[in-house]
Amino acid sequence: MSELEAIIRAEIERAGPITFARFMELTLYHPQLGYYVGGEGGREPVGWAGDFFTSGDVSPLWGWAIAKQIHQFWQALGAPARFDVIEPGAGRGLLAAAVWRYALALDERWAAALRYTLVDRAAPDAPLRARRAARLDAELAAIPAPPDAVCWADNLGEAASDGPITGCVVSNELVDALPVHRVAIHGGQLAEVYVALDERGAFAEWLGEPSSARVASYLDAYGVPWRGYGEGWRAEVCPLAEDWMREVAGIVGEGYALTLDYGASARRLYTRERPAGTLMAYARHHLSERPLARPGQQDLTAHVNFSALARIGAEAGLCVSRYTTQARLLRALGAPEQAEQLAARLFPHADSERHTDRGQADYLRRATLRNALAALLDPRGLGGFRALIQRRVEEGFEKR
Numbered sequence: 497m498s499e500l501e502a503i504i505r506a507e508i509e510r511a512g513p514i515t516f517a518r519f520m521e522l523t524l525y526h527p528q529l530g531y532y533v534g535g536e537g538g539r540e541p542v543g544w545a546g547d548f549f550t551s552g553d554v555s556p557l558w559g560w561a562i563a564k565q566i567h568q569f570w571q572a573l574g575a576p577a578r579f580d581v582i583e584p585g586a587g588r589g590l591l592a593a594a595v596w597r598y599a600l601a602l603d604e605r606w607a608a609a610l611r612y613t614l615v616d617r618a619a620p621d622a623p624l625r626a627r628r629a630a631r632l633d634a635e636l637a638a639i640p641a642p643p644d645a646v647c648w649a650d651n652l653g654e655a656a657s658d659g660p661i662t663g664c665v666v667s668n669e670l671v672d673a674l675p676v677h678r679v680a681i682h683g684g685q686l687a688e689v690y691v692a693l694d695e696r697g698a699f700a701e702w703l704g705e706p707s708s709a710r711v712a713s714y715l716d717a718y719g720v721p722w723r724g725y726g727e728g729w730r731a732e733v734c735p736l737a738e739d740w741m742r743e744v745a746g747i748v749g750e751g752y753a754l755t756l757d758y759g760a761s762a763r764r765l766y767t768r769e770r771p772a773g774t775l776m777a778y779a780r781h782h783l784s785e786r787p788l789a790r791p792g793q794q795d796l797t798a799h800v801n802f803s804a805l806a807r808i809g810a811e812a813g814l815c816v817s818r819y820t821t822q823a824r825l826l827r828a829l830g831a832p833e834q835a836e837q838l839a840a841r842l843f844p845h846a847d848s849e850r851h852t853d854r855g856q857a858d859y860l861r862r863a864t865l866r867n868a869l870a871a872l873l874d875p876r877g878l879g880g881f882r883a884l885i886q887r888r889v890e891e892g893f894e895k896r
């Protein structure tokens with residue numbers, strides 16, 4: 497039995513069944529042993545050598561497009577002399593490097609205004625964080641970005657310790673990694689799914705009353721007609737995502753939040769057609785059906801309720817300026833045209849010298865670039881991710 501498994505079992509033995517959110521908190525974020533802290537071996541969980549990849553792994557085109565979007569935010573704010581980008585859930589810092597590459601190549605004034613802060617729960621003293629920071633520093637030095645191009649913070653409050661920012665908070669696949677509660681219809685009532693120990697001492701599901709009024713009323717708050725769904729219907733609810741959005745709104749003084757993730761509006765997420773919810777476990781690029789297995793060694797994730805982010809943001813003055821798919825956003829930002837320009841520049845012999853080695857190599861590399869773009873735009877894959885842009889609005893009128 498792993499050390500983390502023993503810690504979770506001890507907590508259940510001591511206090512009784514724990515919510516799935518607590519289980520997820522411990523498996524993903526235990527300060528020394530959690531999955532996103534690097535687990536017991538300190539390994540990198542994200543990327544081709546890890547358990548799952550994200551858009552930034554697929555192609556630099558993604559980072560280029562998101563950097564362009566952030567640059568447009570700066571322009572829309574009137575090109576302020578200081579522009580903060582705060583990235584919660586920054587992971588390896590792929591986007592930070594892309595933003596700096598874009599700024600230094602295309603707009604020196606923006607580069608001079610840019611302050612980039614990465615926020616991640618992988619603790620500062622975790623070997624994983626140190627390795628990520630060293631890798632990012634080397635990449636930034638090669639661009640070359642200024643020595644103080646990025647800084648790291650442990651939470652949003654620390655990232656905005658000077659007060660609310662002018663700029664944006666951008667995140668990719670962060671909200672899907674926030675601990676969720678699981679609810680289920682049981683005897684016509686809404687029950688919560690807890691994690692308990694079975695008679696053999698293994699982790700097992702246990703149904704009980706909702707652990708809080710917030711969990712109990714969450715689906716009703718978003719108008720989900722769950723009472724009409726059948727016995728056994730399940731879903732994940734994430735009050736933490738609401739808290740996170742409120743915190744984001746609290747640090748954006750002037751500017752934007754851009755949230756990229758898989759998910760949908762409450763109306764599309766919590767349907768009769770999804771009777772088992774959206775909880776997924778990932779290990780080594782395989783989907784697992786066993787979320788309670790191997791704590792700390794597999795990712796746990798659930799689709800994001802974008803209605804919650806939109807509603808909580810609006811309550812705090814961050815109003816939706818665009819809600820779309822990643823594919824549409826990338827197209828609007830010109831990713832397909834950028835891919836063809838890059839291909840023409842980097843692989844000039846792809847058409848003219850197909851009979852030579854050089855021409856064949858260019859032809860293959862261009863195909864790889866085009867395939868990567870297709871993956872980013874695939875509506876059944878990364879292209880189907882949602883992109884939510886919210887903007888600070890004061891007292892019913894936009895500042896600019």
Ligand SMILES: C[S@@+](CC[C@H](N)C(=O)[O-])C[C@H]1O[C@@H](n2cnc3c(N)ncnc32)[C@H](O)[C@@H]1O
Pocket residue numbers: 532533542550551552584585586587588590615616617618651667668669670673674
């Ligand atoms: C799925 S990974 C995505 C990493 C990166 N954004 C990417 O696209 O490759 C989610 C990341 O969010 C971090 N995370 C989770 N909860 C967080 C929180 N409340 N604040 C900051 N980071 C958090 C995790 O440690 C993890 O690195």
